Each structure stands twice: as structure tokens, then as C-alpha cells.
Amino acid sequence: MSQQPAVATQVSGEMDKPLISRRLVDSDGSLAETPSEAPKVGILGSGDFARSLVTRLVGSGFSVVVGSRNPKRTAGLFPSAAQVTFQAEAVDSPDVIFVAMFREHYSSLCGLSDQLAGKILVDVSNPTEQEHLRHRESNAEYLASLFPTCTVVKAFNVISAWTLQSGPRDGNRQVPICSDHPEAKRAVSEMVQAMGFMPVDMGSLVSAREVEAMPLRLLPGWKVPALLALGLFIFFYVYNFVRDVLQPYVRDGKSKFYKLPVSVVNTTLPCVAYVLLSLVYLPGVLAAALQLRRGTKYRRFPDWLDHWLQHRKQIGLLSFFCAALHALYSFCLPLGRVNRYEVVNLAIKQVLANKSHLWIEEEVWRMEIYLSLGVLAFGTLSLLAVTSLPSIANSLNWREFSFVQSTLGFVALVLSTLHTLTYGWPRAFEDSHYKFYLPPTFTLTLLVPCVVILAKGLFLLPCFRRKLSRIRRGWEKDGGVKFALPMDHTLAQKTSHV
Numbered sequence: 001m002s003q004q005p006a007v008a009t010q011v012s013g014e015m016d017k018p019l020i021s022r023r024l025v026d027s028d029g030s031l032a033e034t035p036s037e038a039p040k041v042g043i044l045g046s047g048d049f050a051r052s053l054v055t056r057l058v059g060s061g062f063s064v065v066v067g068s069r070n071p072k073r074t075a076g077l078f079p080s081a082a083q084v085t086f087q088a089e090a091v092d093s094p095d096v097i098f099v100a101m102f103r104e105h106y107s108s109l110c111g112l113s114d115q116l117a118g119k120i121l122v123d124v125s126n127p128t129e130q131e132h133l134r135h136r137e138s139n140a141e142y143l144a145s146l147f148p149t150c151t152v153v154k155a156f157n158v159i160s161a162w163t164l165q166s167g168p169r170d171g172n173r174q175v176p177i178c179s180d181h182p183e184a185k186r187a188v189s190e191m192v193q194a195m196g197f198m199p200v201d202m203g204s205l206v207s208a209r210e211v212e213a214m215p216l217r218l219l220p221g222w223k224v225p226a227l228l229a230l231g232l233f234i235f236f237y238v239y240n241f242v243r244d245v246l247q248p249y250v251r252d253g254k255s256k257f258y259k260l261p262v263s264v265v266n267t268t269l270p271c272v273a274y275v276l277l278s279l280v281y282l283p284g285v286l287a288a289a290l291q292l293r294r295g296t297k298y299r300r301f302p303d304w305l306d307h308w309l310q311h312r313k314q315i316g317l318l319s320f321f322c323a324a325l326h327a328l329y330s331f332c333l334p335l336g337r338v339n340r341y342e343v344v345n346l347a348i349k350q351v352l353a354n355k356s357h358l359w360i361e362e363e364v365w366r367m368e369i370y371l372s373l374g375v376l377a378f379g380t381l382s383l384l385a386v387t388s389l390p391s392i393a394n395s396l397n398w399r400e401f402s403f404v405q406s407t408l409g410f411v412a413l414v415l416s417t418l419h420t421l422t423y424g425w426p427r428a429f430e431d432s433h434y435k436f437y438l439p440p441t442f443t444l445t446l447l448v449p450c451v452v453i454l455a456k457g458l459f460l461l462p463c464f465r466r467k468l469s470r471i472r473r474g475w476e477k478d479g480g481v482k483f484a485l486p487m488d489h490t491l492a493q494k495t496s497h498v
Contacts, residue, residue: 052165054078121153126212154177176214224307233322262336267441269322269326285451
């Protein structure tokens with residue numbers, strides 16, 4: 001299988017066009033013509049995944065033979081360059097055969113045991129959650145037990161049919177591969193690379209159970225951040241409900257339950273977004289303080305802090321999500337009946353009070369600055385979210401990515417703090433805003449961000465900044481590594497923080 005793939009025949013149609021040209025770059029940089037004979041691959045199965053796999057293999061220059069129980073009925077579903085025939089005929093000539101069928105259908109292939117002897121079987125199946133828990137052995141191991149004379153390789157089970165059709169640029173490029181035979185893994189790895197993906201060696205076939213569990217995990221890195229965001233939302237929603245809805249009803253008998261769907265939600269969302277953004281940068285502050293206290297970077301952080309650092313990206317994206325919802329809710333507020341009635345009632349009160357002009361200069365300036373700071377904070381947060389996408393992050397070098405995520409992220413936190421202070425500064429000192437003796441909601445949200453901002457400012461002091469830079473460059477307080485920083489201290493700041 002070390003032969004370079006080439007296009008078997010010229011086929012019509014956009015889906016049948018080869019993805020790899022006949023002319024490939026040789027090792028010396030010159031263009032070389034690939035051999036005219038294309039490697040032949042067999043596929044057992046005619047489902048959606050099998051059709052997508054055939055499309056990708058044909059486009060990558062392979063000659064594909066599809067084995068089906070009813071080739072006449074399924075032939076029209078595959079590219080014209082692929083040969084569709086009965087299963088017995090499809091397994092004769094290819095050395096590598098993809099088994100694209102469910103586990104319960106493996107036994108139907110036992111009649112082909114003699115023809116499959118000595119061939120490489122690539123298992124692409126995935127179990128359901130119930131099947132994964134019920135069976136102790138993986139699908140690949142079960143297939144190997146049915147065909148002991150074959151070499152079984154587990155691969156392509158984490159790649160979706162859509163990714164196979166549209167190309168690896170629109171999905172995950174990594175393809176975990178495991179098998180007990182190194183030569184078989186090497187052959188399949190070369191096919192993976194020819195198809196535009198990146199093989200990842202997962203070891204022996206025992207690892208197939210772990211590989212098959214990968215597609216069963218639903219956003220494993222988002223569970224803790226999502227629960228954190230949900231917990232914050234519930235807390236602030238209940239807190240705002242008690243202050244803005246329950247207190248007027250208990251004290252004055254006013255029913256303001258109409259605020260629950262929009263107003264209370266819109267008051268809660270910025271609180272959650274603001275606290276989540278501060279929680280993105282708080283673990284970095286704690287890690288820096290821990291390194292200063294220990295005097296070294298060569299000791300592991302506590303597990304809780306290590307996990308916190310690993311979830312910063314998800315927490316930041318959830319913060320952006322809540323901020324975006326807050327912006328949308330704010331735009332919708334003037335469309336509601338409540339806002340219209342309040343404007344009319346305010347106008348009537350102004351007429352009854354014989355006031356022809358209502359203008360509070362300080363209030364106007366404060367709200368204009370408040371809105372401007374909010375737009376700037378949301379714009380900066382949007383930039384952070386965009387650069388978190390793998391396609392954008394991969395186009396940035398380390399210094400650019402660190403500047404956006406660290407420096408601009410801290411700027412977003414400062415702007416959000418100023419936005420919050422501008423909104424609530426007068427309310428913090430008025431007794432009427434302490435309902436049920438509960439302080440205004442924004443005062444609670446300021447606690448963590450202010451701690452982060454103050455700690456960041458403290459670490460900028462020369463006494464702390466210099467020591468922290470030395471620690472991150474390998475210096476140890478009680479160790480044998482002793483050195484002085486360069487005279488130009490800014491050079492040390494531009495190096496990567498390990």
C-alpha cells in the first residue's frame with residue numbers, strides 16, 4: 001500500500017472529480033507522474049457511511065469495489081467510478097476491505113472466511129451507548145474473533161459521513177487507528193493520509209473499546225462550564241426575582257410577574273456573562289500567585305486548578321453567548337408592550353405635573369457612556385470568541401494568539417467593569433435599591449472581576465513582575481538554577497510563558 005494513489009478513470013460529475021492530481025510533488029521538489037495503476041480497496045456495505053467513504057476514496061485516487069447483497073438496487077447510489085457487485089466478488093482482489101456494517105451483521109460474512117483469509121479488515125462501526133455498556137469487547141475485537149485469519153484494524157469511526165464528503169477542512173482531521181499488526185496500521189495510515197486526514201496511532205486492538213467510546217461522548221469538555229453557567233444563571237435569576245418581582249408584591253401589593261420572561265432574564269444574562277469572563281482570568285492569577293509562593297514552575301498545580309485552566313476556553317465562549325443574548329434582549333425591550341405603556345405613563349405624569357421639559361444632564365451622559373462601554377466590551381469579547389475557533393487560531397502565531405486572548409481579554413474585562421460601574425454607581429448608595437436588605441445585583445458581580453483586576457495590577461509591579469518572569473524562564477527559589485534576566489526586561493516579557 002506504499003504506492004502513491006492515482007486516478008483510476010476519468011469520471012463525470014462534480015462528486016467524481018479526483019481530489020489528488022496525477023502530478024504530485026516528488027521528494028526533490030519536482031513534479032512526478034504517479035503510477036497509472038490505482039490501489040484497489042473493497043467495501044462491504046451500502047449504507048450512508050459506505051457511500052460517503054466510497055466518494056472520498058474515489059476522489060483520492062483509489063479503485064473501489066463495493067460488495068452489496070443487492071448490487072442492482074444500490075449501484076445508482078455510488079459514484080460511477082466505483083464498481084458495485086456481490087460481496088463474494090468484492091473481496092477477491094483487494095487487500096484492504098472496509099467493513100461498513102453494524103455489529104449484528106458481522107456473522108453474515110462468515111461464509112466469506114476463506115476468501116477473507118490474510119486480508120486487512122478495517123472496522124468503521126460504532127456501538128450505541130447501550131451496546132457499549134452491554135458488550136465487554138469492542139466491535140473490532142468481536143470482528144477479529146469471527147475472522148482469526150484476518151488482520152483487523154479499527155479506524156474512521158470518529159469521522160462523520162459529512163466530513164468524508166465535504167473534506168477534512170470542515171471537520172476533525174484526526175483518525176485514531178489501532179491494531180495488533182504494525183504493518184496493517186502502516187498500510188491504513190497511508191490510506192488515511194492519501195484521503196487528506198491525519199492518522200493517530202492508538203496502540204493495539206485492545207484500545208478499540210476506547211476509540212469506539214469517543215463518538216459517544218457529548219461535548220465532554222463542556223459539562224463543567226455548562227453546569228457552572230447554569231448555576232450562576234439560576235442564582236442571579238432567583239436573586240433578581242426576589243428583588244424586582246417578589247419585594248414589590250409583598251411590600252406594596254404590586255404584581256410585576258410580567259417581568260419574568262424578558263426583564264428578569266435580561267438583568268440576569270449580563271451578570272452571568274460578566275462573572276464567567278472574570279472566571280476565565282482568575283485561574284491564571286491563582287496560578288501566578290502559586291508560582292510566586294513556591295518559587296518554581298516545576299511543581300504541578302492542584303487538580304482543581306489544572307482542570308479550571310483547561311476549561312477557560314469553554315467558559316469564555318459561554319460568557320460571549322450570554323453577552324450576545326443580553327444584547328439581543330436589550331434590542332427587543334423597546335418592542336414590548338411594557339416599554340410602550342411606561343413611556344405613555346411617563347408622558348401623562350409629565351403633563352399632569354405641568355413639566356414641559358424633562359432633561360437630566362448627568363443621567364444622559366451616564367447612560368451614553370454606559371452604552372458606549374457596553375458596545376466596546378461586547379466587540380472585544382466577540383474578537384476573543386472568533387479567535388478561539390481552530391481555523392482562526394491556527395492562522396495566528398503564539399504571540400498574536402496570546403495578545404488577543406490575554407491582553408485584549410483583560411481589556412474586555414476592564415471595559416465590562418467600567419460598563420457595570422457606570423450603570424450602577426448611583427444605585428449603590430441609595431437605600432431604596434436595597435430591597436429586602438439585599439444589595440443591588442451589580443455589586444455582587446463586581447467582587448470577582450475586581451479581585452482579578454487588582455491582582456493583575458499587583459503583578460505588574462516590578463518586584464512581582466521580575467520574579468514571576470524569572471520563575472517562568474526556569475529559575476527556582478531553592479534550586480540550582482540561578483541566572484539573571486537580560487538587561488532589556490521587555491525581551492523577557494515577549495517570550496512564551498511555559
